[in-house]
Amino acid sequence: MRIFLLAVGTRMPGWVTEGFAEYQKRMPPEMRLELEEIPMPKRGKGDSNSQIRSEAEVIRKRLDTIVKKSPGAKTIALEVKGRALDTPALSRKLGELKDLGQDLVILVGGPDGLCPQLSASTHEQWSLSKLTLPHPLVRVLLAEQIYRGWTLLTGHPYHR
Numbered sequence: 001m002r003i004f005l006l007a008v009g010t011r012m013p014g015w016v017t018e019g020f021a022e023y024q025k026r027m028p029p030e031m032r033l034e035l036e037e038i039p040m041p042k043r044g045k046g047d048s049n050s051q052i053r054s055e056a057e058v059i060r061k062r063l064d065t066i067v068k069k070s071p072g073a074k075t076i077a078l079e080v081k082g083r084a085l086d087t088p089a090l091s092r093k094l095g096e097l098k099d100l101g102q103d104l105v106i107l108v109g110g111p112d113g114l115c116p117q118l119s120a121s122t123h124e125q126w127s128l129s130k131l132t133l134p135h136p137l138v139r140v141l142l143a144e145q146i147y148r149g150w151t152l153l154t155g156h157p158y159h160r
Contacts, residue, residue, distance in 0.1 A: 001098045002032045003146060004066055004073075005139065008055050008110035010037045012136050019140035023147040031098060031150055033143060036062060040110050048112040056115030059107060066105055073103040075122040077114055078138065082125035091149035098153075108138050 020035060027033045041054040067073050074097060085093070097104055107114060107122065119125055128141060151158040 001030060001094075001101070002034060002070070002103045003027075003094075004103065004105045005033065005035045005108065005142060006038060006059055006062055006105060007035065007108040007135065007139055008038045008059070009040050009135055012037075012139070016136040016139055020143045023140075023143035026147050027150060031094070033146055035139065038062065052109070052112050052115045055110055056118040059114075059118060063105060063107070066103070070103040072100075073105050074124070076104065076106045077119040077122040077125045078106060078108050078128060078142075079114065079119055079125040080127055080130070080132065082127035084127045084130075087145065087148055087152060090145060091152040094146070094149045095153050106142065108135060108142070110135055 024033045024035070038055060038058050041051050063075065067075075094104070106126075107118070109115075128138060128145075133141065148158065150156075
């Protein structure tokens with residue numbers, strides 16, 4: 001199983017890159033975590049909707065490529081108003097997808113979030129928190145929770 005994290009933004013601070021890499025390397029080969037950074041369009045004054053749409057076009061192209069190589073991959077949009085999961089629920093979801101041989105693609109928007117149409121086209125929308133989190137921090141938090149979910153599946157004590 002592969003878990004793809006498609007995240008808007010490049011050139012993250014060192015602590016973000018290092019934090020994500022730490023949990024990424026802890027993942028076993030049968031549940032690989034892969035990050036794909038989506039370049040953020042140049043930010044201009046005013047219309048954030050056009051920037052969100054530009055980001056969505058790039059994400060959609062990359063998503064189409066992944067889904068062609070991995071038919072049946074489940075797509076998840078991270079949204080403030082998405083369904084909140086606790087760690088056991090995330091772990092169960094990872095286990096179900098792994099047992100079905102399905103990959104998982106998680107979409108993380110930029111500072112203005114994801115395009116609503118792109119988000120609506122995914123299989124599910126999840127929320128990490130009711131708090132507004134900076135998108136670089138989301139990468140580290142998500143990687144840690146995926147690792148924690150895997151440890152729960154395997155009976156490893158880390159999840160406690």
